[in-house]
Amino acid sequence: MTQVPHTSTxxxxxxxxxxxxxxALFATIAFSIDAMLPALPQIAAxxxxxxxNAAQLILTSFVLGxxxxxxxxxxxxxxxxxxxxxxxGAALYCAAALVAYAAPTLEGVLLARLxxxxxxxxxxxxxxxxxRDLYKGREMARVVSFAMMIFTLVPAxxxxxxxxxxxxxxxRGIFLAFVAFSALSMxxxxxxxxxxxxxxxxxxxxVSTLKAxxxxxxxxxxxxxxxxxxxxxxxxxxxxxxxxxxxxxxVYDEGERFPIWFALIALLSGTASLINAKLVVRLxxxxxxxxxxxxxxxxxxxxxxxxxxxxxxxxxxxxxxxxWTTGVFFMIGLTIGxxxxxxxxxxxxxxxxxxxxxxxxxxxASVVLAVPVGLMFDGTAYPLMGGVAVFAAAGWGLMRMIxx
Numbered sequence: 001m002t003q004v005p006h007t008s009t010x011x012x013x014x015x016x017x018x019x020x021x022x023x024a025l026f027a028t029i030a031f032s033i034d035a036m037l038p039a040l041p042q043i044a045a046x047x048x049x050x051x052x053n054a055a056q057l058i059l060t061s062f063v064l065g066x067x068x069x070x071x072x073x074x075x076x077x078x079x080x081x082x083x084x085x086x087x088x089g090a091a092l093y094c095a096a097a098l099v100a101y102a103a104p105t106l107e108g109v110l111l112a113r114l115x116x117x118x119x120x121x122x123x124x125x126x127x128x129x130x131x132r133d134l135y136k137g138r139e140m141a142r143v144v145s146f147a148m149m150i151f152t153l154v155p156a157x158x159x160x161x162x163x164x165x166x167x168x169x170x171x172r173g174i175f176l177a178f179v180a181f182s183a184l185s186m187x188x189x190x191x192x193x194x195x196x197x198x199x200x201x202x203x204x205x206x207v208s209t210l211k212a213x214x215x216x217x218x219x220x221x222x223x224x225x226x227x228x229x230x231x232x233x234x235x236x237x238x239x240x241x242x243x244x245x246x247x248x249x250x251v252y253d254e255g256e257r258f259p260i261w262f263a264l265i266a267l268l269s270g271t272a273s274l275i276n277a278k279l280v281v282r283l284x285x286x287x288x289x290x291x292x293x294x295x296x297x298x299x300x301x302x303x304x305x306x307x308x309x310x311x312x313x314x315x316x317x318x319x320x321x322x323x324w325t326t327g328v329f330f331m332i333g334l335t336i337g338x339x340x341x342x343x344x345x346x347x348x349x350x351x352x353x354x355x356x357x358x359x360x361x362x363x364x365a366s367v368v369l370a371v372p373v374g375l376m377f378d379g380t381a382y383p384l385m386g387g388v389a390v391f392a393a394a395g396w397g398l399m400r401m402i403x404x
Contacts (some may be wrong), residue, residue, distance in 0.1 A: 032120060037158075068117075070363055071360035075356060091122055097176070105214070125359050234362055236392060294396050
């Protein structure tokens, strides 16, 4: 493995601990989204009884803030180092969580969630740049895949944690859990992870410098296509996250058991990261992405036609939907890590800026695509399944633009 030597005198952690730490930083995002899923009915009843679908915005407002913050976190980390930016972002994340805990209206909670997402961009984006500081190419994809494999456990247990907190302290208590989780992971990060961006390699935070780096990042065809495909893959993810709880609750009357079914989906789809880690070095990132998107197009189309045509007997309708949802998350595990590695590979010397541009554009644009699909929920799964099929097909087509 090719690694960049540290200049820090702090003890170097082993690769296993490093992977687990990166997974914990990634998990800040998953926990912030998935722990809120069981609370959507209560939030709708308390804050938006006349427009229950609006409760889904609790999820996408966080993602929107994360996307905006992503554009700033990378350049700041290139100028001031990785650790200060990650720690400052976590501080904003915790402060915003406390504001959301006390906010009396849906608009207030949404604004706080936007700020919370803004803060989460530090751990989310800069951790990828940190990985790029130490690894490159397919080895980077392998490390990210292993981290995502561990991180997948968080979506599996987050709804259970959220449900438990709701029973004990109400849905607002979830925000206090966010503060505790972030504080513990940041303490570990602060004590154990040395700085990976030496002062001699830092880039001044100047408008001209940022503009030049921005233009350079977008001058690479591979990076531009990676951003577009990530946008579509994230749209599949966020639309599915927004609509899954209402679908299981209102279509299949499985709202009370939602944490169980979501955990099953997360655990099964989590194996995708392990499979990707085993295959990506041999097959390559481009091929893995294209194969995954193509398979999703076929699978979603077949499932949508079967559902619309009444092919599934009533007893099989719910298991079929669980299988389809698992397939969507499985696709995410086979594509996101590879798309990040693919996009960052040509621009390692400006990894922070590159991670910011890629993450910001893809995240914000994906929210624009995903929100209408989530709000189209009409008591059926058709809008979601159709939206995922279209997004995956467009992503597969774009991947054909990247030369082998």
